[in-house]
């Protein structure tokens with residue numbers, strides 16, 4: 196049992212079962228034992244890898260996409276360039292390097308990072324040296340008096356979800372309890388949907404199906420969309436997921452291998468697929484426009500990844516060239532990340548959709 200598993204078992208004994216969201220929140224961000232609070236989980240020696248860690252092309256193209264959206268909106272003279280959950284800072288470092296050729300962009304940008312992990316804040320500090328980033332605990336404190344150009348890759352999937360099973364008597368929440376000395380999933384008694392977003396799923400689900408609700412989605416979407424609607428800007432979200440997903444997608448990864456989500460709390464990454472529908476709906480309700488859901492492979496091809504890959508390949512040979520070709524395929528091929536990962540952009544209603552996105 197991990198130290199966090201013992202702490203959670205004591206808490207359950209004292210206060211009763213935890214929702215999956217409470218369990219996930221403790222596992223990822225417990226101040227002493229949380230997965231993100233205690234380590235840098237990325238890369239070959241960590242538990243998983245992400246698109247920016249696979250190739251510099253990912254951050255470069257998303258940076259240029261935001262720069263084009265900025266130019267399309269009249270190149271405002273002062274704006275917030277923000278990232279949610281920047282990991283090691285790799286995406287932003289690649290983006291900042293790529294946009295150096297866009298006149299005026301970097302001079303007008305203030306860099307803002309939303310990051311919960313002290314370990315990863317330190318990594319971002321060294322990756323983004325010279326760009327004077329300001330850190331935030333939440334999107335609520337991002338500047339609200341200037342345009343906002345924002346990117347978030349694999350941020351939403353790390354936010355806690357609640358899980359509900361549709362039953363004859365309503366919705367039964369899946370909870371975490373202790374059975375025979377070990378953490379175990381159980382079902383709470385069914386009842387009416389406790390959340391409006393869950394009630395809305397009665398139209399497209401059947402008895403027995405599981406629906407996952409990520410309560411932080413709407414406040415985050417609303418805070419960002421309100422800033423974009425008021426002052427201009429754009430936001431790009433990339434994550435694995437779908438539109439109005441159904442089913443249990445909670446997964447744990449440790450050392451690049453899946454394991455049961457209750458096996459080692461605090462020592463494994465815990466994520467679930469992102470449902471982009473509530474994000475788009477909350478953003479529209481707050482006054483911004485949302486693009487269509489665009490597969491990552493399609494987005495990167497439209498942004499010019501093949502031309503960029505060829506230009507980089509011309510300078511490489513041997514094992515480095517093989518790794519580069521494999522990285523291009525991994526990011527874009529439909530059987531790798533190209534289709535599983537999707538992208539959604541927010542923008543002002545009166546401004547064009549950022550390039551590469553289905554409108």
Ligand SMILES: C[S@@+](CC[C@H](N)C(=O)[O-])C[C@H]1O[C@@H](n2cnc3c(N)ncnc32)[C@H](O)[C@@H]1O
Nearest residue numbers: 231245280281282309310311312315348349353
């Ligand atoms: C899966 S990693 C993705 C890292 C990076 N975007 C990348 O693509 O390599 C998730 C990131 O979100 C951060 N994070 C997770 N939950 C958070 C929260 N509630 N608030 C702020 N940051 C959070 C993590 O510390 C980490 O930087």
